Amino acid sequence: MKYNGVTFVVEEARKMTEEEFIKAHLGNFWLDRDEETRRKMLADVYKRICGKKKK
Amino acid sequence: MGRIRTCPGGNFATGKSVCEIDYDKIKALVLTKHGVKLSYSSLEDLRNACHADVPNRAYGFPTVINWEPNGGEAQTSQVGYGPNAYNGMSARNDAFTLDKYRHYLRAQILRNVDEVFDMYLIDIKNNLYGLDDGTDTLAGVPVTIYPSGNDHPGASDKASLVVNVVYQNVEEYMMNLDVVPLGYNALSAVYGLMPVTLEKVGTDGSNYKVVEYYGKGDATAKFGSLIADNVSDVITGASAATYDSANNYISFTLSTGATAPVLKKASVLAAEGIYGIEPYVAS
DSSP states (O other): OEETTEEEOHHHHHTSOHHHHHHHHTTTSOTTSOHHHHHHHHHHHHHHHHSSOOO | OOOOOOOGGGOOOOOOOSSOOOOOOEEEEEEEETTOOOOOSSHHHHHHHHTSOTTSOEEEEEOEEEEEEEEOOEEEEEOTTSOEEEEEEOOEEEEEEESSOOHHHHHHHHHTTTSOEEEEEEETTOEEEEEOOSSSSOBOEEEEEEEEEESSOOSSOOOEEEEEEEESOHHHHHHHEEEEEOOSOGGGGOOOOEEEEEEEOSSSSOEEEEEETTTOOBOHHHHHHHHHHTHHHHEESEEEEEEETTTTEEEEEEOTTOSSOEEOOHHHHHHTTOOSEEEOOOO
8 A cells, every 4th residue: 555655564663553654654654743643644544455454 | 030120211201291380580599408308399388397396497598580500511522533422511600699788698598608597489470499309398509608609889880798608518409309380479578687786775664675686686566566566475574555656665574583574586586576686596
C-alpha cells in the first residue's frame, strides 16, 4: 500500500503489532517531519492495512 | 513387392509467392539454449521470454548494426573428366556487429563458447527468422558463438564488439529456413539482462543503490522508483520502501530477522514492469 510516497508491504505489516510497526518504520521515512507527526502517519497506515488496532 | 526407393527430388516447387517476403536488415540476435523454442506470439511473450528463468530464457543482443556472412558457399568438385558436381556447403559463420563495444559482454560471450545455442534473428521490419521443424512454432538455428572486435578506437575504426555465430549445419539451415512476420515492434521486446546488486549507502540506516554488477554503473535513477513502488512483489526482506530522488537511493525498512533487502528473479521483476535487470548470483 502506498502512503505519502512510501510503499508498505501489507503482509509484513500484518505480522506486527501497531507499536512494532511504528517502531520499525519511524526512523526511515518522512524524516523532514517531526516525530509525533510521523507516529500519527504510521498509525494511520497501520489502521488502513490492519483495520483495528492489533493487541 | 520388394523394397523400393523414393526419389528425394520428386517434389520440386519453383514457384513464387503472391505475397513476397520483404527481407530486411538484421537488427536483433536472440539465442536460446539448444532445444528451447522461443515464445513470440505477442510482444509480451517475447519480452517475457527474455526474462524467463533459465533454461527457458531467451538471450537478446540488441542492437545489431551490421551482419556479415562468411562461408556457406557451395563447393563443387570434379572427378576425373566428369562435370563439376555439388559437394556440400563450406562451413559458415556470421558476424553480428553490436551498436556498442562492451567489455563485460565480450567476457560473457567468451565464457559460453562451448555451448550450443539456438539462434533466431529479427530484422528491421519485425520478421523473425528461424527453422521450420514441421510445427507451427519456429525452431532456432543451432550455433556456437565467439567474440571479436576492437577494444579501443584506432586510426580508422571505433571500438566494436562482434558476436560471431558458427552454424552447426549450414545445409540444414538453408533447407529449413523460415520467416514469420511478427506484426509488432519486436525490437522493443528483445532484452539482454544486466545483473545488479543492491549496495548499502554508508554504514547507518538502510538506504540502498541499484548497482550494475559489471562496470558498477549506478542504475538507481532508472529502477529505484519502480523497485520501491513494487517492493511487495520484487523484494524479499523489506516491510516498506521509498525512492529518495534527491539522494538517488531507495530507503528500505527491513523485515524482522532480515539483514538486507534481496531482489527477486528477473521473471518476477518483469511481471512488475522492471525490464533488463536481474539479481547478480555468484557462479
